Amino acid sequence: MPVNDKSSQYKRILLKLSGEALMGEQNFGIDPAVLNRMALEIGQLVGIGVQVGLVIGGGNLFRGAALSQAGLDRVTGDHMGMLATVMNGLAMRDALERANIRTRVMSAIPMSGVVEHYDRRTAIRYLTSGDVVIFSAGTGNPFFTTDSAACLRGIEVDCDVVIKATKVDGVYDKDPVKYADAVKYDQLSYDSALEQKLEVMDLTAICLVRDHDMPVRVFDMNKPGALLNLVVGGDEGTLIDRG
Ligand SMILES: Nc1ncnc2c1ncn2[C@@H]1O[C@H](COP(=O)(O)OP(=O)(O)OP(=O)(O)O)[C@@H](O)[C@H]1O
Numbered sequence: 001m002p003v004n005d006k007s008s009q010y011k012r013i014l015l016k017l018s019g020e021a022l023m024g025e026q027n028f029g030i031d032p033a034v035l036n037r038m039a040l041e042i043g044q045l046v047g048i049g050v051q052v053g054l055v056i057g058g059g060n061l062f063r064g065a066a067l068s069q070a071g072l073d074r075v076t077g078d079h080m081g082m083l084a085t086v087m088n089g090l091a092m093r094d095a096l097e098r099a100n101i102r103t104r105v106m107s108a109i110p111m112s113g114v115v116e117h118y119d120r121r122t123a124i125r126y127l128t129s130g131d132v133v134i135f136s137a138g139t140g141n142p143f144f145t146t147d148s149a150a151c152l153r154g155i156e157v158d159c160d161v162v163i164k165a166t167k168v169d170g171v172y173d174k175d176p177v178k179y180a181d182a183v184k185y186d187q188l189s190y191d192s193a194l195e196q197k198l199e200v201m202d203l204t205a206i207c208l209v210r211d212h213d214m215p216v217r218v219f220d221m222n223k224p225g226a227l228l229n230l231v232v233g234g235d236e237g238t239l240i241d242r243g
């Protein structure tokens, strides 16, 4: 039941949180302050009746590609990366439940006794009843990323939009962290994102959303209130769609 006068333009969203952004000012791990702030922002969405699916990255703990550069087998590294997303999911569930938001963690990799195994119909039932559902362990397969997992789950459970919360305030013509003269897009088509190989989201994920016509919005998760603002129709970040 909505608790204030704002209404969402979306009934169900898939929110992808960057794992790296969970570190806050640290070099590794999870900053509880970031977790609590995100929990409050997600709570505001639940409060206006939005159904929220969450995918959290693992870049604050492990990434398969980086581990393999350090000499580890790539598939083992990817498994470690996926397990990292389960740890982030557990931490986020804890923060959400402390804020009185009912939350389920599902894992693409069976992990009996720790989290539920992902099942699409069960996930939709939870979402419909207002529970936040955290989809962890990515796609369950190596050589993918949590961007792809977010787009996959968003399409599978019938979300209206995939919202990528990241450290930059949208998609630029080149990486804004590296290039001060980068120019931001308000809107961009799937095809231009693919042609320009813009690295804000991996290309496998963009192909998937293009093929299923799923809009994606990229916004700055460090800007307080931006998430609620974009869900109620405010102009935040960059919209990637068919144009
Ligand atoms: N064209 C671009 N526009 C915007 N950001 C870009 C672009 N190219 C590269 N980036 C970089 O992509 C980063 C966004 O990716 P981010 O680290 O949030 O996602 P991720 O790697 O999917 O998440 P995780 O930390 O969970 O692995 C930004 O910090 C930015 O520096």
Ligand SMILES: O=c1ccn([C@@H]2O[C@H](COP(=O)(O)O)[C@@H](O)[C@H]2O)c(=O)[nH]1
Residues within 6 Å of the ligand: 019, 056, 057, 058, 059, 062, 063, 064, 065, 077, 078, 079, 080, 081, 082, 084, 085, 137, 138, 139, 140, 141, 142, 143, 144, 145, 146, 147, 148, 149
């Ligand atoms: O489907 C997936 C999703 C992720 N991985 C591995 O996990 C890490 C962390 O995810 P990020 O998206 O980079 O935050 C990723 O680097 C992969 O190593 C995976 O194998 N399959």
